[in-house]
Amino acid sequence: MKAVLVDHYGPPEKYRVGEIETPHAGAGQIQVRIAASSLNAIDLRLATGAFGIALTFPHVPGCDFAGTVTEVGDGVTAYAIGDEVFGHGIPRALKGMLPFPKPSLTTGTLAEFAVFEADTPFIAPRPATLPAREAAALPTAGLTTNALLAQAKIQPDETVLVIGATGGVGTTLLPALRTKRTIATTRPGDEIVGADETVGYGEYPGEIDVVINLVLPTDQLKEAAKSLKPGGRLYTITFPAPKPEYIDRDDVTFEMVLDMESGVRDVTTLIPTIMKTYSLDDGPRAMVDFAREHTVGKLVVVP
Incomplete structure (x- = not known):
């Protein structure tokens, strides 16, 4: 063959x-x-x-x-x-x-x-x-998207920042988010579906409820964590495993998302x-x- x-x-x-x-x-x-x-x-x-x-x-x-x-x-x-x-x-x-x-x-x-x-x-x-x-x-992008949605439990009135939104996971995740405001990191000229606004990498606005990191190493998220409100949540799919000293904040949730339970039957409604x-x-x-x-x-x- x-x-x-x-x-x-x-x-x-x-x-x-x-x-x-x-x-x-x-x-x-x-x-x-x-x-x-x-x-x-x-x-x-x-x-x-x-x-x-x-x-x-x-x-x-x-x-x-x-x-x-x-x-x-x-x-x-x-x-x-x-x-x-x-x-x-x-x-x-x-x-x-x-x-x-x-x-x-x-x-x-x-x-x-x-x-x-x-x-x-x-x-x-x-x-x-x-x-x-x-x-x-769909398989890898869809499984990761569903795991993020399940773990983050994003509410309709929350503001979400997605870092690395133009990749396979990001472009599958964005249309599935149902939030008040979705912000995506992109490069000039990128066209993606599902973002209310776009920003450059590192240009993170404040007053964010949830940050989802899809691309940066987990030990390089200190600047992203600064954008979170007190009590906000930061989820990552990258390594190394999260440690509090990586973000220098003890008032937010900082977790890795790794799905070990669902299957590809559950991804067929994603786009x-x-x-x-x-x-x-x-x-x-x-x-x-x-x-x-x-x-x-x-x-x-x-x-």
Whole structure:
């Protein structure tokens, strides 16, 4: 089969498209013909060696996907050949390191075919009303959006500041917020849906009820915390884990959001933003663009 291949640790400029043996479903697994896949930061960071995880080369990147079941392994009863599915899988190199009770592992979705564990909440049937491209753009962004909404418990009369609003999570989260005032950090010329106003990075107004950080390292949020009212809340999806000394305020809530319970069935009412679609042959170019350019929304690869 054709796939995007990483031959050694390094930048996305070194990725290539080539032929690799098609993976087949083992016990408890499904093989999926990939209809669309979207890019996430983990796709790049693993291949650079940033996590210190030993990859087997050639490595196929890609986690989020939509596609059609083409093989069903022994013991799988939830799916049949021909089923339309979507979701995400984590590279097998991370097996044993994940906090989820039923993680979804994959051979890599930037390919014509990929194999996934079947018994996981991170894969689900794709509704007929949800196109494959949009379904592929939703899993990681949608799960994170729902986790943020559930933990932050934002009220209609609150003012919310979203830092890093132009990424895949931000552009999915903003339309889902129902607040008095939503402020988003953007760059000049960015067009995003769901923000009442936009500001530059670091230009944070005061009197904010809730700050949601999607991009800055958690130990670089002191300025953002200054914008909060007393008793405000600051939520982050980045590392390192929050510590009070990072923000120098003891009158606000400071928490990390990490969802370990919900599944992709719950994301289908959300609306993703897709900036650009690439062919599989242009998959390496998509990875370079994702790494080097400022993007608004998701980048999707369609075999």
